[in-house]
Amino acid sequence: xxxxxxxxxxxxxxxxxxxxxxxxxxxxxxxxxxxxxxxxxxxxxxxxxxxxxxxxxxxxxxxxxxxxxxxxxxxxxxxxxxxxxxxxxxxxxxxxxxxxxxxxxxxxxxxxxxxxxxxxxxxxxxxxxxxxxxxxxxxxxxxxxxxxxxxxxxxxxxx
Amino acid sequence: xxxxxxxxxxxxxxxxxxxxxxxxxxxxxxxxxxxxxxxxxxxxxxxxxxxxxxxxxxxxxxxxxxxxxxxxxxxxxxxxxxxxxxxxxxxxxxxxxxxxxxxxxxxxxxxxxxxxxxxxxxxxxxxxxxxxxxxxxxxxxxxxxxxxxxxxxxxxxxxxxxxxxxxxxxxxxxxxxxxxxxxxxxxxxxxxxxxxxxxxxxxxxxxxxxxxxxxxxxxxxxxxxxxxxxxxxxxxxxxxxxxxxxxxxxxxxxxxxxxxxxxxxxxxxxxxxxxxxxxxxxxxxxxxxxxxxxxxxxxxxxxxxxxxxxxxxxxxxxxxxxxxxxxxxxxxxxxxxxxxxxxxxxxxxxxxxxxxxxxxxxxxxxxxxxxxxxxxxxxxxxxxxxxxxxxxxxxxxxxxxxxxxxxxxxxxxxxxxxxxxxxxxxxxxxxxxxxxxxxxxxxxxxxxxxxxxxxxxxxxxxxxxxxxxxxxxxxxxxxxxxxxxxx
Numbered sequence: 001x002x003x004x005x006x007x008x009x010x011x012x013x014x015x016x017x018x019x020x021x022x023x024x025x026x027x028x029x030x031x032x033x034x035x036x037x038x039x040x041x042x043x044x045x046x047x048x049x050x051x052x053x054x055x056x057x058x059x060x061x062x063x064x065x066x067x068x069x070x071x072x073x074x075x076x077x078x079x080x081x082x083x084x085x086x087x088x089x090x091x092x093x094x095x096x097x098x099x100x101x102x103x104x105x106x107x108x109x110x111x112x113x114x115x116x117x118x119x120x121x122x123x124x125x126x127x128x129x130x131x132x133x134x135x136x137x138x139x140x141x142x143x144x145x146x147x148x149x150x151x152x153x154x155x156x157x158x159x
Numbered sequence: 160x161x162x163x164x165x166x167x168x169x170x171x172x173x174x175x176x177x178x179x180x181x182x183x184x185x186x187x188x189x190x191x192x193x194x195x196x197x198x199x200x201x202x203x204x205x206x207x208x209x210x211x212x213x214x215x216x217x218x219x220x221x222x223x224x225x226x227x228x229x230x231x232x233x234x235x236x237x238x239x240x241x242x243x244x245x246x247x248x249x250x251x252x253x254x255x256x257x258x259x260x261x262x263x264x265x266x267x268x269x270x271x272x273x274x275x276x277x278x279x280x281x282x283x284x285x286x287x288x289x290x291x292x293x294x295x296x297x298x299x300x301x302x303x304x305x306x307x308x309x310x311x312x313x314x315x316x317x318x319x320x321x322x323x324x325x326x327x328x329x330x331x332x333x334x335x336x337x338x339x340x341x342x343x344x345x346x347x348x349x350x351x352x353x354x355x356x357x358x359x360x361x362x363x364x365x366x367x368x369x370x371x372x373x374x375x376x377x378x379x380x381x382x383x384x385x386x387x388x389x390x391x392x393x394x395x396x397x398x399x400x401x402x403x404x405x406x407x408x409x410x411x412x413x414x415x416x417x418x419x420x421x422x423x424x425x426x427x428x429x430x431x432x433x434x435x436x437x438x439x440x441x442x443x444x445x446x447x448x449x450x451x452x453x454x455x456x457x458x459x460x461x462x463x464x465x466x467x468x469x470x471x472x473x474x475x476x477x478x479x480x481x482x483x484x485x486x487x488x489x490x491x492x493x494x495x496x497x498x499x500x501x502x503x504x505x506x507x508x509x510x511x512x513x514x515x516x517x518x519x520x521x522x523x524x525x526x527x528x529x530x531x532x533x534x535x536x537x538x539x540x541x542x543x544x545x546x547x548x549x550x551x552x553x554x555x556x557x558x559x560x561x562x563x564x565x566x567x568x569x570x571x572x573x574x575x576x577x578x579x580x581x582x583x584x585x586x587x588x589x590x591x592x593x594x595x596x597x598x599x600x601x602x603x604x605x606x607x608x609x610x611x612x613x614x615x616x617x618x619x620x621x622x623x624x625x626x627x628x629x630x631x632x633x634x635x636x637x638x639x640x641x642x643x644x645x646x
Binding site: 019020021022023024027028030031033034123124125126127128129130131132133134135136137138139140141 | 200201202264266268277278378380385387416418421517521523524525527561562563564594595599612613616617620621634635637639
């Protein structure tokens with residue numbers, strides 16, 4: 001992991017990209033991605049942030065490692081710095097890449113591996129060729145609708 | 160062709176990862192697990208050789224039961240043959256799983272380089288029987304195990320210039336001297352849809368060649384009964400085949416098929432129930448001890464130059480070209496008088512619009528499976544009708560592809576070519592395509608966003624748009640392959 005220290009004002013001036021790193025296994029699994037992003041947001045969102053500033057929000061993201069454990073994603077058990085000692089935007093902020101890791105154990109666990117295979121491989125290859133109607137697309141269509149006032153509503157099984 | 164000598168028939172399932180919990184919790188119900196290798200193969204780009212992840216085979220080896228290989232992308236019913244690379248990967252799966260036989264479909268999926276996007280019924284003629292028998296022998300030579308062919312589903316009307324379904328399957332099996340994978344739900348769907356009554360179909364088959372049965376559920380759509388693998392076996396089908404096993408002296412495997420999509424709603428209990436029912440069905444019956452009918456050894460099938468079948472194979476069957484062109488909207492050669500006549504004939508078929516819709520749905524489902532966030536973004540922003548039109552436009556300009564990754568790439572390319580501007584779409588598509596490539600090749604990638612991506616990604620995983628406009632700026636997401644991720 002990089003240990004550079006960059007002043008956030010430099011970040012802004014130089015337009016340096018803010019980077020979040022995800023493992024492909026997490027990014028590909030909507031449930032895991034949702035859980036990971038939700039946890040990050042809850043821990044780092046404006047309500048928990050004394051300054052409410054985006055800079056702080058983003059830089060804190062960099063301090064997280066999300067791990068996949070089965071289908072669940074949890075934050076790095078390493079404790080966050082207390083809010084009271086959080087770096088403020090004007091302070092030097094450590095820049096580190098956040099890596100979301102899939103532990104090797106997942107590949108040693110038959111249940112987890114099966115789950116991973118299903119989520120990753122099953123939808124990239126040659127689709128199952130039954131001679132009937134694949135309803136996946138229809139279900140996706142049934143799931144979400146935009147009404148005349150541009151409001152969103154669930155339809156079909158999400159009604 | 161003799162089926163390998165194995166114990167009396169057992170039951171099992173067609174494998175997907177979603178079934179793993181059932182397989183582990185109810186191992187006592189599982190004699191067989193059938194694997195469809197191509198569903199797990201990865202293809203990074205058009206023309207690239209497919210790659211078969213070894214981890215899948217390792218995983219399957221650890222699951223209970225013996226394994227069968229059911230190929231789903233090298234059907235024997237057409238004039239296009241699979242590539243050597245394709246056959247080599249299939250053979251690898253057969254060997255790794257020690258499968259006693261392999262099975263394929265009596266269908267076609269390519270015509271003159273154009274994929275159909277769906278299994279299509281072959282012409283049921285003498286000439287086609289010779290082509291198919293030759294294909295089966297080649298497949299058997301390539302895989303090194305006996306081949307069983309699966310009877311397909313056709314949503315077209317029976318034709319007066321073709322043999323009936325049962326006779327056609329029987330003629331192919333006898334000509335190729337191969338086994339039969341009798342898909343009872345396919346035959347049932349054909350019967351319900353007005354082709355051949357199930358009992359007539361069964362009566363025409365050389366039942367001593369049946370090594371394997373498929374059972375599945377279906378659904379109604381547009382006046383047709385679809386082989387949708389969507390739930391339990393229809394009660395009527397159970398009734399019709401209640402005494403069938405005793406007529407199948409070589410039967411060794413009965414496989415239940417269900418798509419994982421349906422398991423979400425039905426739960427795994429439906430699989431357990433069907434496995435128990437299948438076991439009871441087999442145990443209740445004793446095979447009638449009648450010797451198999453004496454069948455003369457099939458003559459060695461060598462297609463000679465000048466044979467009408469080999470001429471047909473060489474130029475591509477007009478039937479395949481006509482049907483492929485009709486259901487995909489793609490121009491398919493040869494565009495000759497025979498093809499044009501068949502196309503005009505088939506245009507009148509009530510089943511053609513249905514098959515066209517099935518092809519569309521199948522292709523769309525592949526796009527949605529790979530581009531799940533982009534699809535949700537479009538459904539929530541431009542709405543389902545516009546999204547559907549975007550897909551239709553894509554499919555009109557891009558021929559179907561066997562692999563979901565390629566269908567997704569085609570959609571993204573069409574979005575770019577058309578200049579369709581939907582807020583956040585370009586970045587989201589780029590992110591999902593990069594993710595797919597990283598999953599395939601294990602190479603880390605950095606995807607740039609012109610807005611803060613996290614709120615959008617969170618919202619789309621919930622199936623909605625973000626509550627607020629994402630912050631503009633330069634942001635990156637780095638995608639790491641799982642194997643290289645830091646623990």
